[in-house]
Amino acid sequence: GNSVTQMEGPVTLSEEAFLTINCTYTATGYPSLFWYVQYPGEGLQLLLKATKADDKGSNKGFEATYRKETTSFHLEKGSVQVSDSAVYFCALSLVQKLVFGQGTRLTINP
């Protein structure tokens, strides 16, 4: 079946550190890939997306590249801020269904 696996959290970093959150997927077709972010007490917001292999999604300093050969979509940011503290979800969309990874809680300390 279709599934998404993210690195286990929680992840704690200092401000201005480099961030990577790993995400790999299993899919029977050619999914679109997404990162969603959930700030404390809020709903999910689309952070970035990529719809085909080698596409790079980017937003608010975050980037992720759709790697078909490694079935990965790792999230990166060069310099994190305290305001980036949230739960991050990797997801794939296929056959009218969005399948999420288990989420990674990120905490950034000043």
Added chain:
Amino acid sequence: DTAVSQTPKYLVTQMGNDKSIKCEQNLGHDTMYWYKQDSKKFLKIMFSYNNKELIINETVPNRFSPKSPDKAHLNLHINSLELGDSAVYFCASSQGENRDGYTFGSGTRLTVV
């Protein structure tokens, strides 16, 4: 204007009661969804409707009954609430093949006591 709005935001109720959560989207999307987020933050699809027709029902107990009066609304009715139903329920909508992602509501935190 809120794109996907859910009411209520919080719902506390006793076991055995029946409750409803309402969802409306003003994006003109043709597909709407209900997701459940458990205490560990795991998100799982429950239902999806396309133009008022049920297209996905992910082995949800039949105590849960979605209703879509039109393509802009998808309500969730829950009968005989159980402690294990406590969770955050998210409504979402999308258009076409979903390659642009879904738009989520802000969630309804249901607590069954």
